[in-house]
Amino acid sequence: MLSKFLIAFTLGIFAFIAHGQSMRIGLFPNQKFTKIKFANATCNYFVIADTSFIGTLDHFSFCEISKGTSGLMDVSFQGVKKTGIKQVKVIASMHEKSIEVSGLSPAMKAKAFEGDFEIKHTDGKLLIVNLVDLETYLEGVVESEAGTGQKLEYYKVQSIISRTFAMKAMHKHAKDGFFLCNQVHCQAYLHKRNGGALIDTAVRQTKGQVMIQKDSTFAPTFFSANCGGQTCDPAHVWNESIPGLASFKDTFCIYTKQANWVKQISLSEWKRFLVETYRYPVDDSVSATMMFNWTTDSRPAFLFHPGYGIPMRDIREHFELKSAFFSVISDGTTVTIKGRGYGHGVGLCQEGAMKMAKLNYDYNQILGYYFPSFALSLIASGSL
Secondary structure, X not given: OXXXXXXXXXXXHHHHHHHOOOEEEEEOOOOOOOEEEEEOOOOOEEEEEOOEEEEXXXXXXXXXXXXXXXXXXXXXXXXXXXXXXXXXXXXXXXXXXXXEEEEEEOEEEEEEEEOEEEEEEEOOEEEEEEEEOHHHHHHXXXXXXXXXXXXXXXXXXXXXXXXXXXXXXXXXXXXXXXXXXXXXXXOOOOOOOOOOOHHHHHHHHOOOEEEEOOOOOEOOOOEEOEOOOEOOOHHHHHOOOOOOOOOOEOOOOOOOOOOEEEEEEEHHXXXXXXXXXXXXXXXXXXXXXXXXXXXXXXXXXXXOOHHHOOEHHHHHHHHXXXXXOEEEEEOOOEEEEEEEOEOOOOOEEHXXXXXXXXXXXXXXXXXXXXXXXXXXXXXXXXXX
16 A cells, blocks of 8 residues: 555656656547556556556556446456546556557457557547657657658658648647547557657657748648549648649659559449439430540549539549549449549648659658648747
8 A cells, every 4th residue: 555655756756757748649539438458568557546546557467447427437457446537547657668558348459559548438438548749659650651661761751741730730639638639530640650660760850840831830731642643632622722732743653552443333323323413414415425434634623524513522432432533434334433543632642752762852852842832840849
């Protein structure tokens, strides 16, 4: 049993450790967890329920947290259960160490994260917030977004645009109790970095570097997997133009892995969607012919012709296509969608940038190619 003095001293150390963190990342906020587990720690992790010290997690122990009643939680550790808890903190004793988080209800495979954690019962589920240093967070983001096996210069590019994105969208989820989440609409942050040290090197060598606009605000550094040979005007995706992001031809990605794709749709399904949703004039001979035979060499905002009022993004969403850059052909029984690229296509094309890095372009040149209207800058220390 810890003395009152030792408990107060220990909690003070915990508070100091937690204060050194920068980011608040909501982990899997769309999962309606009612029971989770912390295990397989790579250093000692201290578990605190409200103001009570519960115990120390090591590699051989685990802690389970479950939804209780009236917005409270239950905590189970080494056979002892504590009930009526408002907040649980799981705090690392060392930097750059990790612990695995898994879902027990519903089940989710264990994933390791660095940093500290806060858990609350809110809206009928458990909310998990990862408190982690910005640069450590970026290591996980870069691997989640770009994978392993790329060149150092590409990882520098991804580090800078991901850092910029994080800074610009810092309070996207403020009303939810965290800064950003770890889902793709913020940035993928699936786990701590598990690959080679090259990613760490890229993050470290670009520490503090961000892209800014002419007014010195953070730039909109959108990116997608492959633009299909032409980046997309943001207005085609979000109905509004974004200064500094214009559509242009990109020849670096056209022979890469995700440059081309094909999807087949039944003739009746294709026709029914166009007629029922947009009242497409199938009785008009010209329109009827174009509906099954239409090609494009550039990124249009609308299918066939603007006059029909059919946004390409709507077709992509309805038929779950990889991009909104495609042509249409038919053999009389099936409609074949021949597409280019993967993702929304706005901003940086990841596979194009990866190709540039393999051709020995440095990160300044790659960023300048995709974001010619933006400039590199350093964020001030302590600005988080």
